[in-house]
Structure formats: structure tokens, C-alpha cells
Amino acid sequence: MSSASAAEPTRAVVVDDSRFMRTLIRTLLEDADVDVIAEASNGREAITVVDEHRPDVVTMDIEMPEMNGLDAVEAIMDECPTPILMLSAHAEEDADVTFDALDRGAVDFVTKPGGEVTSEMPRVKRELVEKIQSAAAVDLSATRRTSRPPKTETKQQAATASPSSPSVESESLPTEGTTLVIGASTGGPNVVERVLAALPKEAGLRVLVVQHMPAGFTERFAARLDARCDYEVQEADDGERIGPGQIRIAPGGSHLLVTRDRAGQLKLELSDDEPLHGVKPAIDLTMASAAETVDTPLAGVLLTGMGRDGVEGMTQISRAGGHTVAQDEETSAIFGMPKRAIEAGCVDTIAPDGRIAEETLRGLTT
Incomplete structure (x- = not known):
């Protein structure tokens, strides 16, 4: 299992091409005693950072330059398996991409804070922290033993x-x-x-x-x-x-x-x-x-x-x-x-x- 011991805070890496979003997520997590040990601004950088720091969990944006979140998930799960929580925009087109990320090995997802950040902050924080703790507790050996569903269209x-x-x-x-x-x-x-x-x-x-x-x-x-x-x-x-x-x-x-x-x-x-x-x-x-x-x-x-x-x-x-x-x-x-x-x-x-x-x-x- 990849989760931190009960005596230690959860160690997280935040991946997002937006500096504002990385700062926001870091603030929310650290306020809840989650230790953000590193950040990355694109998928390629995320692979290196995860391999170097070996966090308990990663928050992963989807749309990023150089390498998107989907390809980064696949590479991380192949090279350094780590529980990954996707940050998905609340839109129909992103829902399909999010499910693709789950197929590639991400363990869960959370809706990304939007323009209503101020009014929705308590909900956003609660949901994000709960999902982080849940994702960090995932047994990746179990998910790899679980048979993947067929990727079919009809x-x-x-x-x-x-x-x-x-x-x-x-x-x-x-x-x-x-x-x-x-x-x-x-x-x-x-x-x-x-x-x-x-x-x-x-x-x-x-x-x-x-x-x-x-x-x-x-x-x-x-x-x-x-x-x-x-x-x-x-x-x-x-x-x-x-x-x-x-x-x-x-x-x-x-x-x-x-x-x-x-x-x-x-x-x-x-x-x-x-x-x-x-x-x-x-x-x-x-x-x-x-x-x-x-x-x-x-x-x-x-x-x-x-x-x-x-x-x-x-x-x-x-x-x-x-x-x-x-x-x-x-x-x-x-x-x-x-x-x-x-x-x-x-x-x-x-x-x-x-x-x-x-x-x-x-x-x-x-």
C-alpha cells in the first residue's frame, strides 16, 4: 500500500500548468495538514518529480503543455506507481477524458475549483482533502490485480x-x-x-x-x-x-x-x-x-x-x-x-x- 503511516502526514505532489491553481491547491492541502512536498507544471516534469520524491499521492491536471495529464498518468503508473487524483473541469467533454484517466491508472478524480472559488471554498477544500486522503490509502497492488474492463465502443x-x-x-x-x-x-x-x-x-x-x-x-x-x-x-x-x-x-x-x-x-x-x-x-x-x-x-x-x-x-x-x-x-x-x-x-x-x-x-x- 502506498499510503503514509498514521503517524505521518500525507505527502503530496501538485501538478498543474497554472501557478495560481498550484498555489491554491497547496494552500488548501497544507491547511489540512497535507504535506505538499513538490509541484510540477506539466506532465513531463511530473514524471521526474514523482520519481524523485516518491509521494503518497499526486493531484494531476488534465490539459497541460509538453505532456498532458493522461500521458503522465500512464507513464507514472508504468515507471513509479503512485496513487493519482485527477483534477477535472466540470464539463461534459472533460468527463470522458477523466474516465480515460481512470482506465490508465488514476484512482479517483475531483472537480477543479472554478470561477466561484471564493463562495465555494469550504466545499472545495472538504472535497479535495477527503479525496486526497482516500486516494493516498489506495492499494495499488489491488488495482493492478483488478481486471481492466474492455475498451469497446458498442x-x-x-x-x-x-x-x-x-x-x-x-x-x-x-x-x-x-x-x-x-x-x-x-x-x-x-x-x-x-x-x-x-x-x-x-x-x-x-x-x-x-x-x-x-x-x-x-x-x-x-x-x-x-x-x-x-x-x-x-x-x-x-x-x-x-x-x-x-x-x-x-x-x-x-x-x-x-x-x-x-x-x-x-x-x-x-x-x-x-x-x-x-x-x-x-x-x-x-x-x-x-x-x-x-x-x-x-x-x-x-x-x-x-x-x-x-x-x-x-x-x-x-x-x-x-x-x-x-x-x-x-x-x-x-x-x-x-x-x-x-x-x-x-x-x-x-x-x-x-x-x-x-x-x-x-x-x-x-
């Missing part, structure tokens, strides 16, 4: 190019109407992608995904997933019904709840309530509402992430008779949420990322 290509997953016999598939709720945080996007790509279309599941991710990125995340699995994937809309073969992603900045309409069909509601566990959407709220509402087979899956969001939700699903699966320590970038759920005694099965889909389906049919 569902047909994904079906052809995806690495083979453990097969599930058709007679062993759960009955139609089964609901699956997946929760993930740091290190989660690629694991979510792999799990969803392994779900057989003929299972006809209704799937809800709560990935801790800021507003403006979950819509692109849904589009990315839609291109890489057999199900129809969209960002969830308030008041919509969800049926078999559909996957809905909790929007960043809203809690996702499961209710029923007058006809008894599952309906999704978006809530603007305060963050829970410091996050919005919160896994606990989606899982708990599903446990209370769903009267057909139900499963909960908790993936990599720091903190305890999802523990109470998994407990509620277990108490409702649902099947629960947690990602194992070996393939978890951060074995925080899964570990706490396991310790709470609400997990039926512990599995590596490549077997989560199979073990979830198996648990629903036994």
Missing part, C-alpha cells in the same frame, strides 16, 4: 471483446423481476463496469448503481456503461419506472430511492436531502429503500471504497431475506466499505471483482 464489440467471465447456466438464472443494488466508491468505476458487463442479458435483472461521483459525471458514466454491457443503462430520472433488463445510475448530487406506483411497479425517486456519510448519492439510502419496497428476489453488492456507506443498507437487504456480496480485500482498491459490512455480519459471500456477477446470480438461485 454493445456488439463488447460482447466480442470482453474477457470471458465465469458462465452461468440458463437454468440457474434468477427469475425475472429480480432487483440488484450495487454500491461503490473510490476505485469503483472500473469494477462496476466489469460486474455489469458480466451480467447475462437473459437474466433480466433490474439494477441500481450508486457510485460516489459528483454531478455532471454520472450521465457520462451511464453512457459509458451502456456501450459496454448488454443492458440498457441510463442515469436515473425522478419518477421513472424500472423494468427487467434496465440499469439506472444514481445521479451525482441526488439520493436515489426505490418506491412503488399505484399499479405496484417499482418507481425511482430522486431526493435532495442532505448528504449522508458526507456523500450524495448515498448507498445506504438506496439499499434501505429497496429492502423496504422490493418483494421479489433482491441482492446487494458492496464494492471498493473508504468509509461505511452501504453497511446499513446491506444489513437491511440481508434482514429482508436478500442475498449480499462484498468485494474481497485482494482486489479492492480500498477495503473499507466491504470490510465494515463483513464485520457487521451482513455479507453472505465475499468474492474477487471477476466473480462478483457469478456469485451474485448463484446466491439468487440457491
Whole structure:
């Protein structure tokens, strides 16, 4: 693991072509007792600085002269593996680039402070510091063991190019109407992608995904997933019904709840309530509402992430008779949420990322 010991401050390198932004980030981090040991103004310089100082974590801008952040991430992960937190502008085009950075080895991202820096400073600082500490705690050996999702553009290509997953016999598939709720945080996007790509279309599941991710990125995340699995994937809309073969992603900045309409069909509601566990959407709220509402087979899956969001939700699903699966320590970038759920005694099965889909389906049919 690359994180600093508990007795020492986290050591960070800040990479950005803007001197103002480097100064701002340094100030925010040092005010929270994060030790900024060096700076770099472009990707090429970043590679040298990281190799020289061996920090616990790097904040990486995307657009820079000489070498951009994407190429720098790839080079650092090849030459001197270090947890990297991307700083992404809050724009649709940057969302796609940010996901590309995650594919290349970055562990997480945070939205870059914009023109509203003064009014948004408390939020910006809190989010940045939390993400820095989380990224510094990532087990890079686990992320390297995690199978990367296929880089495909269409569902047909994904079906052809995806690495083979453990097969599930058709007679062993759960009955139609089964609901699956997946929760993930740091290190989660690629694991979510792999799990969803392994779900057989003929299972006809209704799937809800709560990935801790800021507003403006979950819509692109849904589009990315839609291109890489057999199900129809969209960002969830308030008041919509969800049926078999559909996957809905909790929007960043809203809690996702499961209710029923007058006809008894599952309906999704978006809530603007305060963050829970410091996050919005919160896994606990989606899982708990599903446990209370769903009267057909139900499963909960908790993936990599720091903190305890999802523990109470998994407990509620277990108490409702649902099947629960947690990602194992070996393939978890951060074995925080899964570990706490396991310790709470609400997990039926512990599995590596490549077997989560199979073990979830198996648990629903036994």
C-alpha cells in the first residue's frame, strides 16, 4: 500500500500548468495538514518529480503543455506507481477524458475549483482533502490485480471483446423481476463496469448503481456503461419506472430511492436531502429503500471504497431475506466499505471483482 503511516502526514505532489491553481491547491492541502512536498507544471516534469520524491499521492491536471495529464498518468503508473487524483473541469467533454484517466491508472478524480472559488471554498477544500486522503490509502497492488474492463465502443464489440467471465447456466438464472443494488466508491468505476458487463442479458435483472461521483459525471458514466454491457443503462430520472433488463445510475448530487406506483411497479425517486456519510448519492439510502419496497428476489453488492456507506443498507437487504456480496480485500482498491459490512455480519459471500456477477446470480438461485 502506498499510503503514509498514521503517524505521518500525507505527502503530496501538485501538478498543474497554472501557478495560481498550484498555489491554491497547496494552500488548501497544507491547511489540512497535507504535506505538499513538490509541484510540477506539466506532465513531463511530473514524471521526474514523482520519481524523485516518491509521494503518497499526486493531484494531476488534465490539459497541460509538453505532456498532458493522461500521458503522465500512464507513464507514472508504468515507471513509479503512485496513487493519482485527477483534477477535472466540470464539463461534459472533460468527463470522458477523466474516465480515460481512470482506465490508465488514476484512482479517483475531483472537480477543479472554478470561477466561484471564493463562495465555494469550504466545499472545495472538504472535497479535495477527503479525496486526497482516500486516494493516498489506495492499494495499488489491488488495482493492478483488478481486471481492466474492455475498451469497446458498442454493445456488439463488447460482447466480442470482453474477457470471458465465469458462465452461468440458463437454468440457474434468477427469475425475472429480480432487483440488484450495487454500491461503490473510490476505485469503483472500473469494477462496476466489469460486474455489469458480466451480467447475462437473459437474466433480466433490474439494477441500481450508486457510485460516489459528483454531478455532471454520472450521465457520462451511464453512457459509458451502456456501450459496454448488454443492458440498457441510463442515469436515473425522478419518477421513472424500472423494468427487467434496465440499469439506472444514481445521479451525482441526488439520493436515489426505490418506491412503488399505484399499479405496484417499482418507481425511482430522486431526493435532495442532505448528504449522508458526507456523500450524495448515498448507498445506504438506496439499499434501505429497496429492502423496504422490493418483494421479489433482491441482492446487494458492496464494492471498493473508504468509509461505511452501504453497511446499513446491506444489513437491511440481508434482514429482508436478500442475498449480499462484498468485494474481497485482494482486489479492492480500498477495503473499507466491504470490510465494515463483513464485520457487521451482513455479507453472505465475499468474492474477487471477476466473480462478483457469478456469485451474485448463484446466491439468487440457491
